[in-house]
Amino acid sequence: MRDPGVYAEQLWAALKAGDETRAATAVLDAVEGGVSSEAVLLDVIAATQTRVGTEWAANRLTVVQEHAITALNDRMIDVLSAHRPRCAPHRLRVVVACVDGEWHAMPARMLTEMLSQHGFDVEYLGAQLPTPRLISHIHRTGPELVALSGSLSTRLPAAHAAITACQTAGVPVLVGGAAFGADGRYAYRVGADLWAPDARSAISLLTSGTPLPSPAGSSTGLGHLSDQEYTMVARSTAGLVGSVFAAVERLFPAGYSALDRERFADELVHLVEFLGAALYVDDAGLFTDFVSWTAEVMSAREISAELLDETVGALTDQLRDFPRARGFLDGARRQLVGL
């Protein structure tokens, strides 16, 4: 058996060229070369998908290429699924869905395939699923577990709503994905019954023989929401973006086009959304991590550190009367200085 990494390289080259036939050949070569179905999924397909994210952050891929590659890679799961040995469902009935508003469907898609390989009776509902639809679906089909995937921490409030609604319907919720933090700290904050850092751990958790927890009801760690800071920031996103934009416009590089300005405004929306999410789970690190990451991405895209610093500063001015928000913003600025 060859190292799965060889096939991952082969797949990556084919996906970058947009060549589906070559990509499928890489996957089938791996299957025929004796790599296990699980390793093809995780060490070839998923490993390549991870690379999409890092290449994008380093500005070596555009968002559009990211979509094109992801769409092809998604089909590679179909190719693998069609060419692996069947396994009759003999374990739990699981519904896999993404958090409402989440775009990244691949992790949920991978988990679905993993569960299916391990004999779970699994149903995949995809990305962009409004929470009310998810709830009416579980009322209709009565799964034993909902697995909820989230990549963007900005959707944590939506995740909380979905988790609570599933639990009210009597179904425990397993969560996973980057949105819930590398150590899963946000998972329990928003009331999840179970958390797994990745698909492999999710499988070992669910096949360990430990009975599923009964659904927890509502989370307890969100008392800080009574200060209304989250609500205010979430509600006034457009207003905040407008004020900050006006305050830092003078720092735009010469030759900044209308399109550049629009993109910058879009970045501002992200910034305010991450601040909102940090306020929701009361975790300064969530916001600081996003700002540091933005700083890296921006320097890859040749946007000045000064602009980012002034932007965070202008947002601080707007939120003078919100002590928790101000604390997060000051912390992020200190972090920027250290970079």
Place this chain on the structure above:
Amino acid sequence: MEFAARYQPAGDGEQVGGDFYDVHPLPSGTGGGSLVVLGDVCGKGMAAAVLTGKVRTTLQALLPLIDDHLRVLTMLNNALINSHHDRFVTLVLASAVPVAEGVRLSVTCAGHPPPLIVRRDGTVTMAETGGTLIGMLPEIRATTAEVLLAPGDTCLLYTDGATESHGGPLGREMFGEERLQRTLSACAGMPAEAVVEHVHMVVSRWVGAREHDDTALVAVTAPLHPRNLRTEETRDA
């Protein structure tokens, strides 16, 4: 050839909106192609849903005549004008047939925004078709555009939920035709699935948490790399 679609109904709870799309196989003898129908029934709620159902089933019944788009639209118009006095529908018909050079499309709009065509080099044009909306006037007219999609080209059919959504970073601006064209231009050479996903994502982000209208998108793509049989899947024509 590849097809991909996205449908986003207005509001979270609403199960039936006024936008719809269908893909039907063309009758035999027409080269193994497909007919894409995408439309928008005016209004919402039960009455609109009933009319949507009627339009879809009528068009399906008229498939044997689909060689002549204008004739089919005229018959649909006659069927609606006698029973629904207060409602109308706008729609696009696109007959797509795979040919050696790519995909041959015949596109006809009836009161609907013309589909956009993005070429492999990023150029975006509007299909040159136009016509009367259906179910209002006793007589209709419509012109059909003949378009050849070369490998890497995509034709996007959409409803105005995509262009007329309000939002943006500052919350007040309309997404608009120009922004849609720009978004699509960046999708040059992509698979159909990636095109609709990208456009849907950009429009959804534009709308954010605000109220949005029904949106339907269908992409027809002549793939850049033709597939061999080993990877053939049922989701593609």
